[in-house]
Amino acid sequence: MAKLKAGILGPLSGKLGPVIGGTWKGIPYIRMNKEADIKRERSPAQLANEEKFKFVNDWLVPFHPFITIGFSNLAVGKTAIAAALKANYKTVFTGLAPNIVVAYDQFQLSSGILPGVLNVNISFSGPDVIQLTWEQNAIKGTTYNDQLMLALYSEELAACDGFAGAVNRSRQQYNFMIQGEMSGKPLHAWLSLTSLERRNISDSIYLGIITP
Template sequence: MAKLKKGIMGPLSGKIGPVVGSSWRGVDYIRSAPIIKDPMYGKSEKQIAHQQKFKFMTRFLEPFHPYVAIGFYKPNLQNIELNVAFSYNFEEALLGINPDFEIDYSKFSISRGIQSGLTDLEFSWVSASEVLLTWKNESGYHARYDDQVMLAIYAPAIHAVTGSVIAAQRRDGRISYTLPDKFVDKVLEVYVGVVTSIRKKSSNSQYLGRKEFL
């Protein structure tokens, strides 16, 4: 660092080329400008592609966090639900090459586990703002009447999810859900997952397909 004496043009202030002029406690000085390193500098094309792929999946998962935190819960492994959900969907549902990544919605999951899913699950529109899901009410091995049903409805156009982590119980046999205004008239990707009432076991989530009110 070098001190500056005021000349005819006064003290130097701001950045000029590789130096920065400033003042501290009445003393004017110059110093070298910080070198801003490109975060991609020195990385191979493969490393850059992997990093961008990682960022893409991280961002995609964000609105699903409340669901995957339950659907990928592991009783003996605390606080890793998001990591498990990320790893599964990174390997199974992420397609494309840098920079054109995309999600295979049919392979994406909000839950994974041994609990039974819903039988004869069907989706229908009641109106442009209301959807109805129905299923066969049955219980048995890995299927309890009080299992909780999660409903996640994703709108790609606004990168947002609506629904509920406790939309119904297995014994209810149906869910009637009113869409928030910003989801109306949007193309939707619909998922259902089942978890036990104490949320220690979950089912493999079920994808109901791409839905659009016509």
């Protein structure tokens, strides 16, 4: 325990949290408590978990425009990005740094109860053009102008492309031109739907890897 023998403005004597105070040859001093530093040292497991958490946060960055929409309904007392991290952390990312494995087919781009579309097909129709077709699944709880959201991810570039709201449910087909740097590269694809005002969202579906 530390004491202030000369009052609040006087020198410190003893331990106070991470510091030790005293007087040497009449000169007041303070120094860091080395024992406190030792106690704060993290174990290898703690360091590995911190590295994994950083990896997941960094991996999600290219998806931010999509998961901000896809997890907006779950952003209660937290951000949509935090909700997406919580939903995906344990199921998508296994192992510890630097050997973390990503289960792309388990990744959730969105979560909700809006019915999705059926029989989705996606492919390259040219070096930089993605062709998407689907059946609109016009059932209760859907409207013709529900909006599609497509995310495309390149492992090589660690980058995303795609769209949110460019086409509605009833159209049943759409061609999308990707960024030039992604042309000719294998791409992971996920599809979701949102209502026009984005109050409702569907669960995302993983469409696999598309190659030119």
